[in-house]
Amino acid sequence: MRHLICFGNELHGDDGFGPAVFRRLAVMDIPKEWRLFDAGNRGLDTLALFEACEEVILVDAAAPAGHPGRLSQPLPEVIKEESALPGHGAGVGYLLKALNSLNGQPPLLRIITAEMSSLTPFQPELSAPVAEAIDETVALLCDWMAEGKDG
Amino acid sequence: MTRLEVNLELNRVEGDLTIGVTLEDGVVVDARTVGSLYRGFEQILMGRSPRDAMVITPRVCGICGTAHLYSAVLALEQAWNLPVPPNATRIRNLCLMAEGIQNDLRQSFLFFTPDFCHTRYRDHPLYDKLMADFEPFKGVMHRETLLMTRRVLEIVAHFGGQWPHSSYMLPGGVVTPPDARKILACRSVLDEIGAWYEKRIIGASVDEWLALDSAKDLFTWLEKPGPADSALGLMSQFTRSLDMHRLGAGTPHMISFGAWCDPVSWGPPYNTHLSPSGFYDGDTRQLSSLDQGLINEHVRHSWFRPYTGGLHPFEGETVPDYQPGTDRYTWAKAPRYGDKVVQTGPLAELFISGDTLIRDLHDSEGSSAWLRQFARVRRTAVELVRAREMLDELAANLGEPHYISSSPDAEVDGQGCGLVMAARGALGHWVKIKDGVVEKYQIVTPTAWNASPRDSNGELGHWERSLIGLRVQDPDDPIEVGHLIRSHDPCLVCTVHFLETGKRVRFAP
Numbered sequence: 001m002r003h004l005i006c007f008g009n010e011l012h013g014d015d016g017f018g019p020a021v022f023r024r025l026a027v028m029d030i031p032k033e034w035r036l037f038d039a040g041n042r043g044l045d046t047l048a049l050f051e052a053c054e055e056v057i058l059v060d061a062a063a064p065a066g067h068p069g070r071l072s073q074p075l076p077e078v079i080k081e082e083s084a085l086p087g088h089g090a091g092v093g094y095l096l097k098a099l100n101s102l103n104g105q106p107p108l109l110r111i112i113t114a115e116m117s118s119l120t121p122f123q124p125e126l127s128a129p130v131a132e133a134i135d136e137t138v139a140l141l142c143d144w145m146a147e148g149k150d151g
Numbered sequence: 152m153t154r155l156e157v158n159l160e161l162n163r164v165e166g167d168l169t170i171g172v173t174l175e176d177g178v179v180v181d182a183r184t185v186g187s188l189y190r191g192f193e194q195i196l197m198g199r200s201p202r203d204a205m206v207i208t209p210r211v212c213g214i215c216g217t218a219h220l221y222s223a224v225l226a227l228e229q230a231w232n233l234p235v236p237p238n239a240t241r242i243r244n245l246c247l248m249a250e251g252i253q254n255d256l257r258q259s260f261l262f263f264t265p266d267f268c269h270t271r272y273r274d275h276p277l278y279d280k281l282m283a284d285f286e287p288f289k290g291v292m293h294r295e296t297l298l299m300t301r302r303v304l305e306i307v308a309h310f311g312g313q314w315p316h317s318s319y320m321l322p323g324g325v326v327t328p329p330d331a332r333k334i335l336a337c338r339s340v341l342d343e344i345g346a347w348y349e350k351r352i353i354g355a356s357v358d359e360w361l362a363l364d365s366a367k368d369l370f371t372w373l374e375k376p377g378p379a380d381s382a383l384g385l386m387s388q389f390t391r392s393l394d395m396h397r398l399g400a401g402t403p404h405m406i407s408f409g410a411w412c413d414p415v416s417w418g419p420p421y422n423t424h425l426s427p428s429g430f431y432d433g434d435t436r437q438l439s440s441l442d443q444g445l446i447n448e449h450v451r452h453s454w455f456r457p458y459t460g461g462l463h464p465f466e467g468e469t470v471p472d473y474q475p476g477t478d479r480y481t482w483a484k485a486p487r488y489g490d491k492v493v494q495t496g497p498l499a500e501l502f503i504s505g506d507t508l509i510r511d512l513h514d515s516e517g518s519s520a521w522l523r524q525f526a527r528v529r530r531t532a533v534e535l536v537r538a539r540e541m542l543d544e545l546a547a548n549l550g551e552p553h554y555i556s557s558s559p560d561a562e563v564d565g566q567g568c569g570l571v572m573a574a575r576g577a578l579g580h581w582v583k584i585k586d587g588v589v590e591k592y593q594i595v596t597p598t599a600w601n602a603s604p605r606d607s608n609g610e611l612g613h614w615e616r617s618l619i620g621l622r623v624q625d626p627d628d629p630i631e632v633g634h635l636i637r638s639h640d641p642c643l644v645c646t647v648h649f650l651e652t653g654k655r656v657r658f659a660p
Contacts, residue, residue, distance in 0.1 A: 042213065045315060047301050098297050101288035 002055040003107075004030075004141065005037045005046065007092055013120030014068075014130045015041075017061040024138050034145050043095045050099055055108040057144060059137070060092055061116050061130070068117035069129030071137060076100070076109050110144065112137060168602075168641055170614075170632060171480075174623055179632070182611070182618040184602045186483040189454070193469040196592040201227055201562070201584050202321070204592065208580065209316045211594065214257075216315040217250040217307060218573030219594075222580040224320040225412075225569025229421050230584055231322060231561050236552045238545060239324035240414040242310050244425075245337070245541040247411065247571065248534040249306035250314070252344065254574030255497070255531045256303075258640045260285065260296040260382065263524055266637065267389055269630055277389050284385055292382050295351065303344050306538075309333045322562075324554030329545040337542055345535050354381030357532045364507040366515050383528050390521045390634075399520035399635040401617030402492040403433020405499035406600065408441065408570035408577040411537065414544065425537065426504035428570070430488055433518075438503065443568060446579070448595065449485040449606040452478060460607050461487055464581035464593035465566055485603040485612060486595050494518070494613040495576030495600045496640060498526040501533070520617075520638035527640065562587070573597055575640050601639050614639055 004025065010016030022038040030036070039046045050056055062072060077100075079093045099106055114137065117127035126134075173181035192211055196204055204223040209216035221243055228235060264285040272278050284292045304314045310327060311317035319326045345357065353360045354377035363369050378384050390396070409428030416423040428441040447461030456470035469484075487493070498518065501509040509526055516522065566583040576597030583591040603612035611619070614636060623629045 042315075044297070044301075045213070045304075047297070097288050101294050102298060103294075 001053045002034045002057075002145070003037060003049050003053045004034055004057045004059070004145070005039050005049055007039050007041070007058065007060040009041045011122060011124050013118070013123045013125065014114070014116035014127055015061050016124065016126055017114045017116075017130050017133070018059045020126060020131070020134055021059050021137055021141070024134060025141065028138075028142075030142070031145050043092060044098060046095060047098060050107055050109075053107050056110070057141065058092070058109065058111045059141070060111070060113050062113035064116045064118055067115050068127060069133040070115045071133055071140070072113050072115065074111050074113060076111060079111070112140065170618070170636060172618060172623070172629070172632060174626055177622055177624070177626075179618045179621045179623060182615040183480055184483070184604065184612060184614050186481045186602065189471050189473075189482045191469070191471065192594060193592045194471075196582075196589045199589050200587075201230070201582060201589055204580070204582065204589070205321060206318050208594065209318060211596070213315045214254055215250060215573045215575065215578070216317060217246050217311070218571055218578050219580070220318060220320050221247055221571045222569035222573075222578050222594075223582075224322060225421065225571065226567040226580045226582045227322045227569075228567070229419075229569065230565045230567030230582060231557070231563060232419055233323050233557055233561065234418050234555055235412075236324055236555055237414040237417075238329060238548055238551045238553045239320075240412050240417045241541045241545050242325045242329065242553065243320055244411040244414065245538055245545075246307045246310055246317075246319075247573075248538040248541070249303050249340075251574045252303050252531055252534050252538075253300045254640070255527045255534070256296050256300050258574075258637075259386070259524065259528055260292045261287075261300075262640075263634075263637045264382075264386060265293065266630060266633055267386075271624075271628075271630060275389070275392070277385065277392070280385055281389060284382055292351065295347065299344055299347055302340055305340050306337045309336055321554070323557055324552070326554070328553040329549060331546075331549070334542055334546050338539075341535060341538055341542070345539075348531060348535060352382045352528065353532070354378045354384065357535060360529075361532055361536070364511070366508070366511045369508060369512070383525075386528075387521070387525065390524065393634070395634060395638070396516050396519045396521040398621060398631075399523075399617040399638060400518045401613040402494050403518065404488070404491045404493040405431040405433070405502060405518075406441070406488055406493040406495050406577050407500045407503040408572050408579065410500055410504065410572040412571075414541075426500065426533075426572075429503040430491075430493070431499070431503055432491070441570075443570060443579070445489045446595065447487055447489075448593075448599075449487060451485070451607040452604040453481055453484050454479050455484065461485075464568070464579065464595060465583060465591070467581070467591070467593040469593065481604045483599055483602055483604060484595075485606040486600050487603075487606055487610075490608065490610075492603070492606070492610050492613055492616065493600060494639075495597050496523060496527070497530040497576075498523045499576060500572050501526050501530060506533075520635050523638045523640075576600060598641060602641060614641075 006018035006022035008015045008018030010019045019038055025036055037049055076096050079096050114130050114133045169185040171183040172179045208219040208223045211219045265287045267281045268286045284290045287293050307314040311319035349356055372378050373384050407428050409424030410426035413423040413425055430439050430441055447463050448467055449461045454473045456472040512522055564584050569580045571578050578597055579595045581593040601613045605611055621631055623631050
């Protein structure tokens with residue numbers, strides 16, 4: 001199996017990018033060997049989703065850095081452990097470090113992020129640049145999932 | 152004399168928490184715990200169907216959602232005077248124990264012991280061992296705890312479908328019956344965790360460890376090969392070398408709501424537990440029965456609509472009223488037992504339930520940061536044994552009901568409270584139902600007890616008090632404060648999540 005895992009909290013503005021992508025994909029026909037997950041704001045609890053699968057795609061929002069809506073494909077090793085931490089101190093950065101520290105063969109991992117416009121806690125709704133990035137993200141993910149199917 | 156004010160933001164703590172301490176000549180003379188995010192679960196529940204609490208309140212916390220679900224369902228069962236079949240209580244207890252094991256192990260080896268790898272201790276004789284065991288993502292204990300705590304939660308998934316935020320309990324029982332497959336799978340998990348606990352954490356058998364009943368025997372035992380080389384042995388040697396068995400006492404009073412409802416006898420008046428509830432008065436050194444009627448919450452130093460004195464949770468309110476620039480400083484209330492500031496957690500649970508080793512250690516050395524953490528490791532063994540008992544009892548009673556349906560007429564207006572011992576201590580939900588909907592709902596969490604601010608009488612909360620007198624070597628890096636606070640297993644709230652690029656972001660009001 002292959003897992004596509006979307007992270008984020010849609011109650012916090014652009015942090016809802018991952019869940020928005022999940023909702024789009026959830027109503028589409030995707031290759032049957034792929035499973036979709038909306039992981040919300042969980043961190044360490046999602047370790048199980050990295051087991052018993054050969055490939056994982058992770059979708060999340062990235063911190064604001066002046067280019068709202070810009071898509072990036074960071075390598076797992078450049079994702080830093082959180083300093084202000086959610087989920088009992090275990091966000092996605094912590095999760096990836098934990099995954100890397102465990103014995104055994106981790107799945108292939110690809111990450112796609114959309115850069116947030118700003119931090120807007122408790123203000124649902126994506127900013128325009130991030131909302132516009134969803135189409136391109138979904139198209140890219142469909143390509144990636146098709147690649148997985150072929151090879 | 153130099154006077155410094157230091158605000159320490161703790162990472163590896165769930166949610167937004169700031170500890171403000173005032174130093175005079177390097178010694179803490181004042182402390183304030185600031186919970187910096189308003190939650191509002193009580194307000195969300197008002198006007199809703201009472202059963203909504205079983206979906207909404209497990210979302211209070213990503214670590215102890217089972218405990219919140221358990222409290223919520225107990226409160227409704229008390230309000231509606233419902234019977235509960237023994238197998239339902241066994242399943243509820245089993246899942247609460249699994250969640251407790253998860254928390255106690257993560258707290259100990261993912262959050263408490265990593266601080267021992269601080270560079271300040273690099274000249275300590277135990278430093279190499281500390282790094283080998285406790286270094287984040289590299290040390291044996293850190294890596295294996297990541298795996299084992301994920302594994303133990305499979306028990307909740309077998310009966311609850313998911314963890315965290317599960318909603319598998321309902322008034323009158325649970326949603327799924329036990330069967331041989333689930334019991335076999337859960338036994339396998341417990342076997343694996345138990346063997347690992349014995350090998351890595353205590354270096355001995357659980358039976359031998361739980362049979363220790365005096366401080367003298369404990370310290371002799373900790374010198375033996377096996378225990379001496381275990382994670383518990385290393386943690387104890389190091390923390391005691393830092394004098395943490397003499398630091399961080401806090402309030403002398405303790406409270407436990409009683410661990411795990413007794414499956415056979417649970418029902419009206421809902422007060423029988425496998426490990427008894429109670430209150431320990433640290434001034435008179437007397438234990439007394441728990442009287443939940445004495446619980447009250449103050450908001451004199453909190454950002455809530457002011458009222459005078461303390462209110463019992465049935466009469467309580469949680470109306471936000473942010474007042475910057477005043478002497479109010481937190482979104483946490485100040486729960487009190489009568490007029491007493493109390494602490495709760497594994498130490499209180501084991502002490503009040505009669506663990507003779509814990510009582511002897513407390514009698515000889517008093518409450519401390521080390522004893523709180525030591526009790527947390529010991530409770531894991533109790534949970535492992537009790538969980539096995541729950542599975543054995545389920546296996547012996549497979550055909551018994553897991554749910555007793557009741558007439559809609561039973562869902563009357565009234566009030567009820569659900570009290571459990573969550574991983575971090577005493578957790579209570581209080582609900583008042585009027586015209587078929589929630590009129591009032593109050594939640595008092597373990598961290599509310601421990602991290603409370605000053606009350607109407609100006610009495611410091613337990614954490615705040617535990618810091619007074621602590622000597623801090625480096626105000627720019629007050630790691631001693633971190634040790635003490637983490638020994639309380641702090642939990643406030645979750646916060647905004649996103650992938651960081653290195654920028655530090657906080658969301659304080």
